[in-house]
Amino acid sequence: MTLAVAQILAHPGFLKLELMRRGLRVEGDSLAALPGTPRFGATGHALFGSAGDLDLELPRGTFATVPIEPRLVERSPYRLVHDGDVWAVTADAADAPRTRVKVVPPSSFFAQRTAESGVPFGQIGTVHGPYLALSPTNRCQFLATSDRCRFCGVGQKVAAHDALPVDDIVEAVRVARAEHDVNMVHLSVGWLGTDDGGVQVLEPYIAAIKRHFDILVAVDALPPKDDGWIDRTYGMGADAISYNLELWDPALFAQICPGPARVIGRERFLEALGYATTVFPSGGVNCHLIVGLEPLASTRAGMEALARMGVVPVLPVYRPFKGRDLRADGDVARFEPTLEELRDLYRDLHRAVRREKLGLGLVRDLATVTTPVEARLFSGPEGLFRRLGHRLSGTRFGRRTSARLSDLRRALRVREVGLLDP
Amino acid sequence: MTPDAPEPPEGRRVRYEIDRRPLTLVLLSRLRGQIMLAALFGVFAAVTTAVAPPEGLSAAGWKTLCIFALCAVLWATSLLPLAMTSLLAMCLVPLLGVMPAEQAYGYFGSKVVFFILGALMLAAAMARTGLSTRVATVVVRRFGKTPRRLVAAVFLLCAAGSCVMSEHAVAAMVLPIIVDLGRALRLEGRSLLGKALAFALAWGCIIGGSLTVLGGGRGPLAIAILEEATGRASSIGFLEYSLFALPMVLILLATGAVLLYRLRPEIADTSVALQALEERIRAMGKATGRERALALVMVVTVGAWALAGHELGLDTIAIIACAALFALRVVTWREIEDGLGWGIILMYGGAIALSAAMSSTGAGAWITARLVPATFDAPEVLLLSLCVVAMVLTELMSNSAVVALLLPPTLALCQTHGIDPRAATMAIVLPTNFAFMLPIATPATALAMSTGYPTSSEIARKGFILDVFGFAAVAFLVFVYWPLIGLL
Known part of the structure; x- marks a missing residue:
């Protein structure tokens, strides 16, 4: 067909x-x-x-x-x-x-520089409609080595910068929010060679964003060595966490993501994801599996397994993005699905997250990915209340309310039990 | 962190614990206090407005009783800080029309409140100048030649110190010395000498604090409630208080000494500890001019309290002594302000206003007439049964709160039974200091436990023995001593 x-x-x-x-x-x-x-x-x-x-x-x-x-x-x-x-x-x-x-309209975000360090905003993040992603440091120790993820387009054109001043990141959020209905700040960090998965670097930024704005914060990092860091990631103010396995097939994961596979290991990814579901709210833990870098059956199996674990699978399609021509990734095997196959995949994704009763409010409006919320478009007509709920949660009031409720949940769940040793 | 990893910007490094119980349960447990408060105030509002006063009680008396019950629950549960509960009581009295606002708030001007203020200022000055620490260190250094004498020195020092300043302050002052001694002597967690030192700290403070009105706020508070309840016809002087309490204190000191003696120190040589104390004294340097001036003011003040307290008033002497401290430039206002527990002062003001309302509306007399069985007609039995209630309550709540809770109805009861209100006051105030069994009962016990030597079960076991002897001592007062000196 x-x-x-x-x-x-x-x-x-x-x-x-x-x-x-x-x-x-x-x-x-x-x-x-x-x-x-x-x-x-x-x-x-x-x-x-x-x-x-x-x-x-x-x-x-x-x-x-x-x-x-x-x-x-x-x-x-x-x-x-x-x-x-x-x-x-x-x-x-x-x-x-x-x-x-x-x-x-193209965001003026990209035309400005931070006041304190003078770094172009475009080098520390991006804004696409309601999607705002920032990276206080764009270092990743895999980048310059053979451990580099084969599909990664980061850092090829820009100079690496260390942890930026906190005020720069706060300014970036303020500028983006002035132009767009940003509902969540995605903070990402690469592999820094530390046990904490990089979240310690993010902590002051998260605290500052939470102090200045009623906004949700998602962290995109690599799994830490021990689960205490996951508690701390939630405690410091992250509302959602992504440990992106990228590929479900173990052999392809080791081949395409050699760094994470060797240093962290697939098992640790799954362990950390499982543990994070006991800490973060429902729908607050997600894992990207890239569609098109492995056979669709493998992606589907991963999607089902993750959903059963309480993890929201996010399925970005391997596509031209970041100005990169995918033909440059010559050593990456391609398993390009048809549009019909994608339709069936996203329909099943929506059914899986609904079946497992996973919250979807924390993974919505990602302009760069077909989200599990948008997967509803492939699974038949929706009920009136669900449509209303979706619409309401996208309003300014809805966004503020979900940020405040998320903060309330953290205030209830998290207790400060002292200071860490210096 | 590897050398290549970026340094995170400065920030707080907090450790977190995640509560994984169902969110409803977490919410309920976190909001338990607020839910209980809402329920409590709801019941209070409903009862005061919708329930008619019982027979024999005026409308004002009924409302006062409701306020009293509300405060009793709040004091016992600490749902609100003690001081806040007292202030609330003070504002509810005029709000519910029990008495005019001017009158209710006027009780805050009680001279006892100013005596407490003065005593606290003097204690703050002692702590700020370092005089109290110096005295404690020198005394222990001088008398602690052997392990047993070391324990005895701490015990008696704490007891003596608590006669002139708040026992809580004495405990806090001596605690670092105990910790230093334990460290210098390399005492392990199960050390009997360590346990003995810790018990000496707690028991010395508690027992010594019972001898004078300066040992804590409960004495002045009790006297203020007594004065308000009797229309100032009855009061207890500085020396009188000590005279009424002396045999009990001696019995408890002896009991404590025996219990401490039974803890045989595992070491024989204290020279290392004395050396540590010596270093501590050396580090403090010679006594400063302001320490000497403060010592002089304290000696004169305590003498004046003892010799001229009745004529001049304890409060007047305390305030003049504080003025002298400032005149001599011993302390600055900022130093006093930082070291003063204003909450305690606020608490007493409110409690006095409430007790006055209980007395003037007849609510105190009404409730006690219904609570105390007719078989308790004998004054001694009545006083001892109230003593038991006070002993139990004081293990669970602040001793001042117990005084505020029990004394007004007790005084009303004593009027109907023909008991000297001073005896009733002492019968309540003395056992409210028997906080020997639980660390939550008084800071002195909590601080002793914080040394890590005695366990909570040891504190409870030995504390029970002291409680029993304390009760026996009060029984001795009631049956033998007070009748002998004409108090009962």
């Missing part, structure tokens, strides 16, 4: 997948009319994304960050068109309908 272009354009779930994988052509007067000037090939924020990506809001509040750099999208059938200020996505096929979309 092949999905018709009209079906794809009418369905925000399919459209997001297609646009993220194949990209969107922006040509002629559309390019000229696009808010802001796309800076193809710019190296400003190569850590997380490139200026060659465009943020769109598709129907049903679905955010998508799609590649538009001409050399990456020349074979995409999808085009961005406009009529005055009204933007739409269409396809090359005859009589292809137009799907109205909102173009999120």
